[in-house]
Amino acid sequence: MLIGPCALKTIGFPLTAAFHRTGATQTFLVSPVDQMYAAASRPLYIRLPLAAALTLLTFTLGFSIMAAPALPTAKAILDPPTDEETLTIYTPATTELGAIESQIFSHPLTRSLLQDGRFIASRPHLKIPEAMRHQNLTGGTLLGGDMIAVPPVQFQTADGAEYVSLQYLGSALCGHPGIVHGGLLATLLDEGLGRCCFPALPNKLAVTASLKIDYKKPVKAGQVVVMKAETTRVDGRKAWVKGRLETLPKEGEKEGIVLVEGEALFIEPRQAATMKAVVT
Structure with a gap:
């Protein structure tokens, strides 16, 4: 049956439709404008659920696309590697880094700490x-x-009483040519002293309240330095810690040369129980 312009007008469509004829077959083509008018003529109880479904679908697709890149990060936060796993997942990218890695793990100090049951290595x-x-x-x-x-290697007692770490400091960390910047050394002490006492606090988390640094000798770049710390006192949310940076002991030496000494007070925030620590 043929539908003419008058019939289109009668059933409520604007005169923007067209016919397509192939042989003896005639096809009625409806333009996008016609489709819009047709949709608008549907009852409200049909249009509302349809609009809600389309909105929900669009929102779900958009959220999924935006959230996809963050999924690996969220998984890593919720399921971080164990202390033991962190010792094996690093692979040196160059021969030079491989040599530093070998120096750290082959040294008698590191080997003795790995065999000491009091310490947790990570x-x-x-x-x-x-x-x-x-x-x-x-x-x-x-x-x-x-x-x-290379990533520093640390050894820590479960009760937060003692802490040892080894880290290589390169020439890009210098303040004066060949001498490691004093601010960087203070940063290492601040972080190491804090890590030492964290296990001794109720929620294993604290911020620095005070930090005192005494520089004993210039620290030459291009060497492994050893951080040693001990928690001297704990009172509720407060912990007092002292420590030092030393040179890596040479063959036949029991202790290295003291380079920097420091002591600090750490306080656990009142809201620490609701805070999520990324690094434990």
């Missing part, structure tokens, strides 16, 4: 999701290359 910076490391100074911004060349 590389805590590797628990930070890779996508978030650029927001961490020692675990991202200053990690690699000729800076803190």
Whole structure:
């Protein structure tokens, strides 16, 4: 049956439709404008659920597209590697980094700490999701290359009483040529002293309230330095810690040369129970 312009007008469509004829077959084509008018003529109880369904679908698709890149980061936060796993997931990218890695793990101090049952060994910076490391100074911004060349290795007692860490400091960390910047050394002490006492606090988290640094000797770049710390007192949410940076002991030496000494007071925030620590 043929539908003419008058019939279109009678049933409520504007005169924007067209016919397509192929042989003896005639097809009625409805333009997008016609479809819009047709949809508008549907009853309200049909249009409302349809609009709601389309809105929900659009929102779900948009949220899924936006959230997809964050899924690996969320998974890494909820399920970080174990302390033991952090010791094996790092692979040196160059021969030079491989040599530094070998120097740290083959040294008698490291081997003795690995065999000491009082200490838990780990590389805590590797628990930070890779996508978030650029927001961490020692675990991202200053990690690699000729800076803190490889992820520091730490040894910590479960009760927060003692702490030891080893880190290589490169020439890009200097204040004066060949001498590591004093501010960087203060940062290392601040972080190490804090990590030492965290397990001794109720929620394993604290911020620095005070920090005192005594520089004993210039710290030459291009060497592994050892951080040693001990928690001297804990009172509720407060912890007092002292420590030092030393040179890596040479063969036949029991202790290295003391380079920097420091002591600090750390206080656990009142809202610490509701805070999520990325690095533990």
